[in-house]
Amino acid sequence: TLFEGDLDEETWERLEEALIYADVGAATTAQVVEELEREAEDGNLVGGEALSNRLAELLAQLARTGDDKIDLRPDPTVILVVGVNGTGKTTTIGKLAWHLRNTLQLQVVVGAADTFRAAAVEQLERWGERAGVDVVKGPEGSDPGAVAFDAIARGRERGADVIIIDTAGRLHTQTNLMDELTKVRRVISKQMPDAPHETLMTVDATTGQNGVRQAKLFGEAVGVTGIILTKLDGTAKGGIALAIANELNIPVKLIGIGEQLEDLRPFDPDDFAKALLTA
Amino acid sequence: MFDSLSEKLQGTLAGVRQRGALTEDDINKAMREIRLALLEADVNFKVVKQFTSSVKERALGIEITKQLNPGQQVIKIVNEELTALMGGQSAGITFSPRPPTVILMAGLQGSGKTTATAKLAKLLSEQNGSSVAVAACDVYRPAAVDQLIKVGAQAGATVYERGTDADPVDIAGWALDQAKRDGKDVLIVDTSGRLHVDQALMAELANIKKRVRPHVVLLVVDAMTGQDAVNVAEQFAEVAQFDGVILSKLDGDARGGAALSVKAVTGKPILFASTGEKLGDFEKFHPDRMAQRILGM
Ligand SMILES: Nc1nc2c(ncn2[C@@H]2O[C@H](COP(=O)(O)OP(=O)(O)OP(=O)(O)O)[C@@H](O)[C@H]2O)c(=O)[nH]1
Ligand SMILES: Nc1nc2c(ncn2[C@@H]2O[C@H](COP(=O)(O)OP(=O)(O)OP(=O)(O)O)[C@@H](O)[C@H]2O)c(=O)[nH]1
Ligand SMILES: [K+]
Ligand SMILES: [Mg+2]
Ligand SMILES: [Mg+2]
Numbered sequence: 001t002l003f004e005g006d007l008d009e010e011t012w013e014r015l016e017e018a019l020i021y022a023d024v025g026a027a028t029t030a031q032v033v034e035e036l037e038r039e040a041e042d043g044n045l046v047g048g049e050a051l052s053n054r055l056a057e058l059l060a061q062l063a064r065t066g067d068d069k070i071d072l073r074p075d076p077t078v079i080l081v082v083g084v085n086g087t088g089k090t091t092t093i094g095k096l097a098w099h100l101r102n103t104l105q106l107q108v109v110v111g112a113a114d115t116f117r118a119a120a121v122e123q124l125e126r127w128g129e130r131a132g133v134d135v136v137k138g139p140e141g142s143d144p145g146a147v148a149f150d151a152i153a154r155g156r157e158r159g160a161d162v163i164i165i166d167t168a169g170r171l172h173t174q175t176n177l178m179d180e181l182t183k184v185r186r187v188i189s190k191q192m193p194d195a196p197h198e199t200l201m202t203v204d205a206t207t208g209q210n211g212v213r214q215a216k217l218f219g220e221a222v223g224v225t226g227i228i229l230t231k232l233d234g235t236a237k238g239g240i241a242l243a244i245a246n247e248l249n250i251p252v253k254l255i256g257i258g259e260q261l262e263d264l265r266p267f268d269p270d271d272f273a274k275a276l277l278t279a
Numbered sequence: 280m281f282d283s284l285s286e287k288l289q290g291t292l293a294g295v296r297q298r299g300a301l302t303e304d305d306i307n308k309a310m311r312e313i314r315l316a317l318l319e320a321d322v323n324f325k326v327v328k329q330f331t332s333s334v335k336e337r338a339l340g341i342e343i344t345k346q347l348n349p350g351q352q353v354i355k356i357v358n359e360e361l362t363a364l365m366g367g368q369s370a371g372i373t374f375s376p377r378p379p380t381v382i383l384m385a386g387l388q389g390s391g392k393t394t395a396t397a398k399l400a401k402l403l404s405e406q407n408g409s410s411v412a413v414a415a416c417d418v419y420r421p422a423a424v425d426q427l428i429k430v431g432a433q434a435g436a437t438v439y440e441r442g443t444d445a446d447p448v449d450i451a452g453w454a455l456d457q458a459k460r461d462g463k464d465v466l467i468v469d470t471s472g473r474l475h476v477d478q479a480l481m482a483e484l485a486n487i488k489k490r491v492r493p494h495v496v497l498l499v500v501d502a503m504t505g506q507d508a509v510n511v512a513e514q515f516a517e518v519a520q521f522d523g524v525i526l527s528k529l530d531g532d533a534r535g536g537a538a539l540s541v542k543a544v545t546g547k548p549i550l551f552a553s554t555g556e557k558l559g560d561f562e563k564f565h566p567d568r569m570a571q572r573i574l575g576m
Contacts, residue, residue: 020324023505026315085528085556086389086501094421117556118433119426126421171531204389208321208505210533231388234474236507259388259419 002277003048003055007040011051022239022276025209028246032058059273065245068226068253068267070198072106076155077162078188078195080148082181082222083202084214085169088230088256090120092202093166094127095256095264101133106161111151112137113144113184114168124166130261134158144168144180145187152191165196172217185222200253202228205238215244229267230256237276284316284357284574289350301349306338309353320534320573323509326543334360358570365542365566371550372403375494379412379458379466383491385484385519386499387511388472391527393423395499395553396469397430398561399525404435409464414454415440416447416487417471427469434558437461447471447483452490468493475514485518496521497550500537502529508537509544516545526564527553534573 002018003011012033019029036055039045045054071077079096081089093110100106110128112135114120121137128135136151148165155163167184170177188195201224203211218224229241232255241252252267291308295301310331317327337356341349374380382399384392400411413431415438417423424440431438439454451468458466468491473480488496498521500508515521526538529552538549549564 017324020318021506023321023507026319084503084531086391088389117426118429119422122422122425123420130421171528173530173532204501204503206387206501206504206507206511208503208533208536209319210321210503210531211505213532231474234387234507235476235510236505240505 003051005048007045007047007051011048012037015051015055018277019239022237023208024239024276025212025243028062028243031246032062055277056270056273059242059276060269062246063242063252063269063272065249065251068251068269070226070253072104072162074194074197076160077197078152078192079162079164079198079200080167080185080188080196080222081164081200081202081228082167082218082224083169084171087169087202087204087207088228089169089202090114090123090127090166091259092228092230092254092256092264093124093164094131095261096254097128097133097164098131098261099264100162101131107159108133108162108164109151109155109158109160110135111148111163111165113147113151113165115140115142115144115147116168120166120168145184148184149187149191152188152195172214178217178221182221198225199223200226200228202230203238203241203244205229205231205241206234206236207240209240209243211240212243212247215248215250219248219250224250226251226253228252228254228256233257233263238272239276241272242276284312285350285354285576287312287316288353289348292349292353295349301338301341303339305349306335309338310335313357316574317536317539320536320575321505321508321540322536322573323506323540323544326509326540329543330360330364357574358576361539361570361573362567365539365549365570371563372495374407374464379455379463380495381455381491381493382465382467383488383493383496383519384467384469384499385496385515385521386472387474387501390472390499390501391525391553392472392499393417393426393430393469394556395497395525395527395551395561396427396467397434397436398553398558399551400431400436400465400467401434401558402561403465407464410437410462411435411465411467412437412439412454412458412461412463414451414466414468416450416454416468418443418445418447418450419471423471430558436467437463448486448490451487455491466491475511481514481518488519495523497523497525498541498547499525499527499553500541502526502535502537503531503533504537508540512541512545516547521545521547523548523550525549525551525553530554530560534575535569536573538569539573
């Protein structure tokens with residue numbers, strides 16, 4: 001294990017380094033270290049093994065924020081997917097659609113509201129073919145809100161259980177593009193008052209401290225209800241998701257572990273906490 | 280978003296001027312602030328350790344002058360050390376005397392390779408009047424070929440593609456033959472995104488490199504990358520011996536400590552900054568500006 005023997009100054013330093021190394025960030029790291037130091041001082045935590053166990057428990061507790069399940073009861077359930085460029089929105093939608101259709105036997109319609117990036121629509125269409133679901137698209141360069149509207153209208157006509165809307169990647173600092181996203185959301189809400197039922201934001205596991213800013217500003221623009229932590233199949237631990245959960249109270253709901261249809265998993269805080277500190 | 284490090288250091292070292300000398304304790308306090316600022320900027324913690332120990336050594340030799348207060352002096356040292364670390368040989372693309380000059384692009388998934396391929400094609404054809412071709416060697420990501428066909432055409436480059444059924448190594452070799460036959464000055468080879476720990480895909484990259492013998496290998500790194508940047512850079516350096524880095528998505532508000540990490544562990548310069556989704560959003564990299572940005576100055 002990471003910690004052996006007595007808990008001394010060096011232990012706390014090692015713990016701090018391990019958390020920083022996992023991209024948990026200074027604020028949440030300080031909070032965790034202080035809490036454990038206090039427990040040790042109070043005599044409630046003795047020895048390295050106890051520390052390791054308590055640490056895993058505490059990290060899982062921090063990661064477990066709000067409701068981390070996707071509620072599929074609304075008929076149809078509308079899911080809006082947002083996030084910065086290249087983080088895995090389109091790929092995740094392909095995997096999610098496949099999972100909903102194949103494991104849960106649900107009818108899925110996907111809306112190609114990334115009308116901006118070169119070949120974004122073609123990419124989503126390929127995923128639609130793989131997953132065996134319908135993709136609704138508009139003409140190139142068309143208004144993303146209009147595509148979202150069409151996707152929901154067509155989804156309802158066809159009796160879809162779940163409608164997933166893909167959007168163009170954008171940096172949270174691009175005000176005009178963030179306003180555009182707010183408008184897409186508004187179009188959806190006008191059409192179906194309680195939709196979108198989920199607004200999921202993709203966060204690449206390799207992301208550093210900027211991830212908190214991303215989640216904060218996307219949250220303000222469209223009300224993010226959950227994080228999809230992608231690319232966890234690499235060596236990055238995705239600790240920024242812990243900071244997001246702890247500092248902004250946005251739960252992680254799904255994780256991406258590869259580029260194939262089946263590489264999507266529900267988020268498990270205990271597994272995540274354990275993996276966070278293993279080399 | 281961040282208090283400037285400079286303000287913090289001036290606060291930390293405020294009492295020193297009256298005392299007339301910096302104590303070891305003052306310096307340690309200053310180093311803690313620097314360490315925190317760099318970690319918040321996503322500089323790898325091992326790199327931070329090395330960096331603060333070299334700054335500390337120089338700071339211990341500081342003499343209090345009238346012109347600069349101690350905080351300013353420490354900042355000056357940090358700035359100089361950081362600029363030196365970021366800078367070094369500010370190389371560009373060296374063209375081969377026997378065209379085509381072959382440039383191989385590599386990097387993690389979604390880092391911005393395909394976009395950078397088109398941006399570089401545009402830059403080289405506009406600035407150097409080169410005739411540029413790009414090769415579509417990503418057969419895995421859905422519609423990756425379509426994407427390069429579109430952005431390549433926008434950049435005014437010839438796009439060599441053979442769909443998704445051929446082997447990427449063969450496509451690369453075939454594209455090189457085409458480029459020679461067509462008398463191209465430059466061939467830029469776009470590859471699929473790959474994880475540095477994916478042995479099969481890393482071996483493929485090595486094979487593409489063997490086949491086309493590129494003059495320049497470029498690693499595309501997302502400016503938002505966290506601590507993992509060093510693992511990625513080390514693995515790509517080992518397998519593909521890249522010559523330089525393109526730092527992408529610098530138009531956001533990430534502090535970009537990954538740039539420092541990659542430079543520190545591989546010694547390879549950052550050549551270009553990618554600063555937006557449009558093909559013109561691409562420029563020469565400025566180490567001094569990056570040093571300031573990392574420090575939040
Ligand atoms: N290894 C790995 N790669 C992934 C994962 N999720 C997505 N990717 C890859 O990351 C790259 C970007 O994925 P996209 O789905 O296009 O990302 P996006 O957010 O839709 O990108 P934009 O629409 O351009 O903003 C692709 O090469 C995907 O195959 C994952 O969980 N693991
Ligand atoms: N804001 C911003 N977006 C960028 C920049 N460079 C690339 N992008 C966007 O990032 C996303 C991914 O870019 P790609 O060029 O497809 O990345 P890639 O490395 O080829 O991706 P894969 O082939 O899937 O590994 C797209 O949405 C691009 O438009 C940049 O400098 N700034
Ligand atoms: K919590
Ligand atoms: Mg996409
Ligand atoms: Mg690409």
